[in-house]
Amino acid sequence: MNKKNLRKKTLIAYAASAPALILIASIVVFPIIYTLYISLTNMNTYHWFNYEIIGLKNYQRALTVFDSGFFSALLTTILWTVVNIVIQLIIAFIVANLLNSPLIKHQKRLYETILMFPWAMPGYVSILLWKTGMFNTQFGLLNNWVQKLGFESQRWLSSDVSAFICCTVVNLWLALPFMIMIMDGGLKSIDKCLYESATIDGAGKFKQAMVVTIPCLKPIIGPSVVITIFTTFKTFDVIYLMVLQTGAQTGAHIQTIITYAYENAFITNNYGYSSAISIIIFIMLIAFSFVTSRRKNDDA
């Protein structure tokens, strides 16, 4: 292929992907650049439209947010991410395997539909349904059962530990369908010959899972796990709506870095300052992403 043809093909390829690139640039890149710009200004209630560039002053002040409260929130966020990801992977692996079992061959589609249901519901609705329908002290299903068993009603969301567990349950309910779907797809793509060979070599079900299923699944589910780690790391809605929402607080003090930043910056209507905090958190996440992808490459 001569140079001219190659250039032409490259140009066509860029032209073809231009609409998608423009769309991505406008909905992903532009907000980040705009936030960066706002973080360098004094945009707040008192300078809403007549704001001006003030350099790195907001960043200087933003560092005060990264106090002991922030680091405690960071630890909670890491714990939250680890717990959720580990449980998600285990449950999704078991459920995906069950879905691929010949025992439920005919009901497979029905089970798949039921399992996708939490994903189809808006997160906001699901979270509030769990909060009022399950965990509510007065009318929640859990306390209904507890009372029927002759015990005292519990305040499920009032202490940090029990609220953390309840939030984890809700997050799992919301996140599992995605992971199950990915694992299910991954399991289907594994060559059945590998299992036959393993069986001939005398491997039982557990051994097959360890030496065939998991190694084959790893590269398939890898990107989804990374995406889920990020989504879990920057959780806001589950924690905020379950325990922190103004007017509906429960007494627990769980904070992730995003809820902490919200309570310490965003409610002040100081967009310059809040944007600086957002950019710092964004940089932290990007750094985390580099570390993760590097490890992934090393593993590969």
Next chain:
Amino acid sequence: MKKYKSLIILLMVVFVLTGCGKKNTSSSQSIVIWHDKEDAVIKVLEKHLKETVPEVEVTFEKKTGLTESLKLVGNDPSSAPDMYLFAHDKLGVYAEMGILSPLTDFITKEELSDYIPLTLSSATYKGEIYQLPLYFETLLFVYNKKYMSDEEVPKTTEELYKYMVSKTKYGHYGFVEQHSTPYYAVGWVHAFGSDYISSDGVPLFDTEEMKEALSYHKKFVSLMPGETEYATVNTLFLEGMAHTSIVGPWFVPSIKDKGIDVGFAQMPVVDSTGEPISPYCGVQGVHVIKVHAEEKKEAITKVLKALMSPQVGVDLALSTGAAPSRLSSYENEEVKNNTLVMLMRQTAESAAPMPNIPELDPIFVVAGNLLTDINMSGMDIDEAAEKAQKKALELIGNMR
């Protein structure tokens, strides 16, 4: 087929990139008013405006995220409304942002002499009046007559406490309120002569009066459910599991729909201070957005003057139970005989106007945390108050 698909995708991209929101490109004789009110209120206003200023085309647009939308488009001529109908507590924020026109650009101060002073002071920020008050509302003490007779209604908080002690059992509550929600709990704080914030923006969380109020309030909270949110508290009253409560007028239609024989009473007086529980008073009214004010001055003035009619207050009172802001609306016999409206007015007279300063947003978050810390997490009051004061000062400092 492929062509059609491409065309559809292209159209979608164009819509996304250009935005498909409704633009305010109306003539100088048409007015767009954003609001978040119930239909009954808007019907009254629409009917009155159609009759009195038919030459002005007024459109009411309901916006769920009104306050945030105004922040985004408040100075954008193509998207901002001409006016908006909302409570007075946000006007300080918008005045500071510079998106509001003072009311005196359209009507004189003298023309407002018939308004209840409390409503006018609520509409004023840094010496300028930014809102035309239409009606006001505050919280009311309600009781279920199935459980509490008119004679049993507590006059003082200690009487209420005795009632709570005797009736809070077997899943029933003598009294419930949104005990750890700042808007509801502030009534107790006012009764002790304090508030969350002073009129000049200084937080008051660590004052002795505040601590005394929180400590006294906690005694009552211990006999209430462990939930503070709206749905639980109101469902308990609607289901007949709570005998008395403190609710807003917006909740009254639900009580009546449920067929509960309900009574309304004055707030109990705190024995130790001699002051009644005094919740905030919210004034609902129309505000003028600056961006169209000059170009549509004539139409805006006509609409404002039409809304100043005492008949608007009368119609609002009779159809929604709201308390009118104009004194002359109360000369109407039907309004005079409306127990709910008159009680609202009486209660509002002892109520404190909700502050309209921009510092209110962070203060409410801090107050919510303080109440939760004390009432639901069992934190020591001195420690919680000190923590709240520090946080409030920090957040206020971060506003600039």
